[in-house]
Amino acid sequence: MSTGSLNNYIQTVERMYRLFEGEELSRLLSLRDSHVANKNLRSSDIASLVEGNCVAPLDEVIICHLLCVKALHEKGYLEAYSHQSQCVVAIVKILQNQKEQNWCLPLMYTVCLELRLVAQKAEALTAQSDGKILEKAAESLLSCFRVCAADNRTSDEDTKRLGMLYLVNQLLKVYFRINKLHLCKPLIRAIDSSPLWHQFPLAQQITYRYFVGRKAMFDSEYSAADDFLSFAFLKCHRRSHKNKRLILTYLIPVKMLLGYMPTEDLLEKYDLLQFLDLISVVKNGDLRGIDRIMEEHESFFISAGIYLIVEKLKIIAYRNLFRKVYLVENNHQIDIASFQAALQMMGQEDVDSDETQCIVANLIFQGKIKGYISYQHKKVVVSKQNAFPPLSSL
Amino acid sequence: MSNTRDLNETPLHKNNNIVNEICTKGICMEMCPSEEVILRVKEKMVHVLELTRSGHKLVKCYCRSAANSNMAVPQLLRPFRVLSDTVHYLLLEISNRSNIKMSVMYDFLDDRLRAVRQDMTIQRLPPEECVVLLEPMIRFYIYYGYRLCDHPISEFDPVLNKKYLLECMKWFLNCCDVLQNTDKVEDDVDTILTHFNSLDISKTRPELSCDRILVESLYILCNLDSIHPLYRYLCLPNYLKRVSALKLAYNIAIANIKCNFIKIFKLSRKLCPLTFSALCLHHPMIQRRALQAMSFAYNSQYLTVPVEVLKQWLAFNSYEEARSTCMHYGLKVVKEKHGVCFNKHTFKVDVEQHQLTKYYQAKVLQLKLEDVLSYTV
Incomplete structure (x- = not known):
């Protein structure tokens, strides 16, 4: 389909609009389609050329879209952003006017996705913006979300509520980027209480689970995080290597905290060998080793946002170290001093008897050691059976 | 534009x-x-x-x-x-x-x-x-x-x-971020130069206002229940992260995440008066969690832990305060032994957290406002 002259282009867009061709329409109004290279569409006076040349709400969309294209060519990202957000305003109008039909959703998806992308670009190039542009973009996305969520009288096939998950995913991406995780809560509630879950496309379900899993991880809800991220990983398309790797970045430390260690093959396949050394030091209770690896891969762990989870893996390392002491002593009464000596050997020189007791006490409280401490005798008495239950059984 | x-x-x-x-x-x-x-x-x-x-x-x-x-x-x-x-x-x-x-x-x-x-x-x-x-x-x-x-x-x-x-702290830190970014934008050449120079650590440490360190530390210690201040800390430039006063606050927060109450109180002795008092406000939370963990770990019908030890471990002012706090959570104090009898079944999970009592070792209690306005950490 050629989009030669400006008039040609307008006519094509209008025809697709009249034919209810949502997909085709979204392509014609996408910033990532080949038509953006067409110089004819970058006239200096787009507004007056388009206006009145096309049916009413659609002309606004076209004007905003072409102005945005023009701004992008001139590298005016902030200006591009403001045109694209006007485009979303126009789309909201269209959606509101179209009762009991949802063929326009693909157009909304494209425009919203690209709004976020333009916002990100503008954000990156505007010093000191500090997330303000993305925050504004989130408000625009929310205006679409409200229209979709409110459409609850239409039948399940035609309801705009089917567009909710796509928007929520875009919003989650924004909120994660600007570090405003508390804003995710109402969105998650809206999706979790929606009866349409199984009607949402699988790809969207996966994205959603990925973000909700990450959020659960930040909130220290590890078994929920495990469920969500595992869903995302298992259902993710096998060719989406990059996405699978991204999911694993979070799933692996969560699994490790829960007592499951990944295989070397897996780490190799997804180029996540940073975890390989970590696994062996955690297994061995090598606290000095953990510190070394945390330092070595500091920027990877921090930028992925898993540094604190890795820090928490030290608790698992304590458990493994103490288990070794227990196996060596081969006795169910172990001196606190033995544990303390083990900690000191592992580089924790400043740990005294009190702190050793404190560490053991927390492990007992968490069920990772079965037994009790006798303060008077400075001994840990562990259960004769299953003193160190497998972590995966907790 | x-x-x-x-x-x-x-x-x-x-x-x-x-x-x-x-x-x-x-x-x-x-x-x-x-x-x-x-x-x-x-x-x-x-x-x-x-x-x-x-x-x-x-x-x-x-x-x-x-x-x-x-x-x-x-x-x-x-x-x-x-x-x-x-x-x-x-x-x-x-x-x-x-x-x-x-x-x-x-x-x-x-x-x-x-x-x-x-x-x-x-x-x-x-x-x-x-x-x-x-x-x-x-x-x-x-x-x-x-x-x-x-x-x-x-x-x-x-x-x-x-x-x-919080309003003031967030505003302050936001300003710091902005100033930090502006510096970067303005002297691009300088940043590159610093990168070269950073091989020699002694020379390149930028001048920093001690006050920012204080606020960054307070931001961590006032919000021990949240991990966001820790992520903020982790993303700070290295020359700030390495300042010992700030690192101390971070280490206390990490000890708190791991419920290592011994370490929290051990490290807290190095805090300045203001940061110390910020931590003191969390005492009831830390003490409660510690007592709960201990009632599982020292769970026994006969064995006890001396009240004096508890007082020292959990930063109580007095024997009496330690004793009454234990009683509050349903733990028995055996008089003859001056010891607490921990029991995981009697520990009351659903009672309200005990009231905050001022910790006498907090220097702020002896200082006047003007004394804490000017010192640097």
């Missing part, structure tokens, strides 16, 4: 507009606009702390922005210099008045400081001015937050205090 320029000049804390309009500049050269002086004297609304031997010296009150009222009037707004003088006058002179109830003093200072912040917001002061004004306010809220912590709610509201404190 005029839009971009506007954005750069926007103080970012409370501004939702991407494109910013021109902001009002204050021209009121007194601590209180004359309109307000006339009105308040006439209506007999002069605070006791505003009376002086020679008459009165008023400071602009905080006033809620209501619909219809225009706050952006230059005559009513004080420029930076005057605001700075006002903060000095309030925190260094007024705070020295004796014979005034501490909670009355706090209410007065809090109200007038809020008015200062309001003027700052309306005029959109640049970040380098904001930090100067906010830093002493943060110290003020921390100081009184602990001094008044056991006062009845009618005299002191800890929740509101925390709210204003």
Whole structure:
């Protein structure tokens, strides 16, 4: 389909609009389609050329879209952003006017996705913006979300509520980027209480689970995080290597905290060998080793946002170290001093008897050691059976 | 691209507009606009702390922005210099008045400081001015937050205090980030040079204001229940992260995540008076969690842990305080042995957290406000 002259282009867009061709329409109004290279569409006076040349709400969309294209060519990202957000305003109008039909959703998806992308670009190039542009973009996305969520009288096939998950995913991406995780809560509630879950496309379900899993991880809800991220990983398309790797970045430390260690093959396949050394030091209770690896891969762990989870893996390392002491002593009464000596050997020189007791006490409280401490005798008495239950059984 | 320029000049804390309009500049050269002086004297609304031997010296009150009222009037707004003088006058002179109830003093200072912040917001002061004004306010809220912590709610509201404190801290840190970024943009060549020089650590450490370290530390310690301050810390540039006072605050927070109460209290001895008092506000939370863990770990029908040990481990003031806290959570104290009999079944999970008691070792309790305003960490 050629989009030669400006008039040609307008006519094509209008025809697709009249034919209810949502997909085709979204392509014609996408910033990532080949038509953006067409110089004819970058006239200096787009507004007056388009206006009145096309049916009413659609002309606004076209004007905003072409102005945005023009701004992008001139590298005016902030200006591009403001045109694209006007485009979303126009789309909201269209959606509101179209009762009991949802063929326009693909157009909304494209425009919203690209709004976020333009916002990100503008954000990156505007010093000191500090997330303000993305925050504004989130408000625009929310205006679409409200229209979709409110459409609850239409039948399940035609309801705009089917567009909710796509928007929520875009919003989650924004909120994660600007570090405003508390804003995710109402969105998650809206999706979790929606009866349409199984009607949402699988790809969207996966994205959603990925973000909700990450959020659960930040909130220290590890078994929920495990469920969500595992869903995302298992259902993710096998060719989406990059996405699978991204999911694993979070799933692996969560699994490790829960007592499951990944295989070397897996780490190799997804180029996540940073975890390989970590696994062996955690297994061995090598606290000095953990510190070394945390330092070595500091920027990877921090930028992925898993540094604190890795820090928490030290608790698992304590458990493994103490288990070794227990196996060596081969006795169910172990001196606190033995544990303390083990900690000191592992580089924790400043740990005294009190702190050793404190560490053991927390492990007992968490069920990772079965037994009790006798303060008077400075001994840990562990259960004769299953003193160190497998972590995966907790 | 005029839009971009506007954005750069926007103080970012409370501004939702991407494109910013021109902001009002204050021209009121007194601590209180004359309109307000006339009105308040006439209506007999002069605070006791505003009376002086020679008459009165008023400071602009905080006033809620209501619909219809225009706050952006230059005559009513004080420029930076005057605001700075006002903060000095309030925190260094007024705070020295004796014979005034501490909670009355706090209410007065809090109200007038809020008015200062309001003027700052309306005029959109640049970040380098904001930090100067906010830093002493943060110290003020921390100081009184602990001094008044056991006062009845009618005299002191800890929740509101925390709210204003957080507001100031976030604003301050936001300004720091902005300043840090501007530096980067302005001297691109310099940054590259620093990268080269950074091989020699001794030479390149940028000058840093100790005060930022204090606020960064307080931000971590005031929010032990949240991990966001820790992520903030992790993303700070290395020259800040490595400062020992800040690293100490981070290590305490990490010990807290791991429930290592022994380490928390051991490390806390190195804290400065203000950071120490910020941590002290979390004592009940830390003690409760520790007692719960211990009631599983030391669970026994016969064995006990001496109350004295508990007192030392969990930073209780006295034997009696340790004992009553244990009783509060349903733990038995065996008199003959002076020991606590921990039992995981009797530990009461559903009782309310015990009341905060001031910890006598908190130096803030012996210091005057002015003592904590100027020291650096």
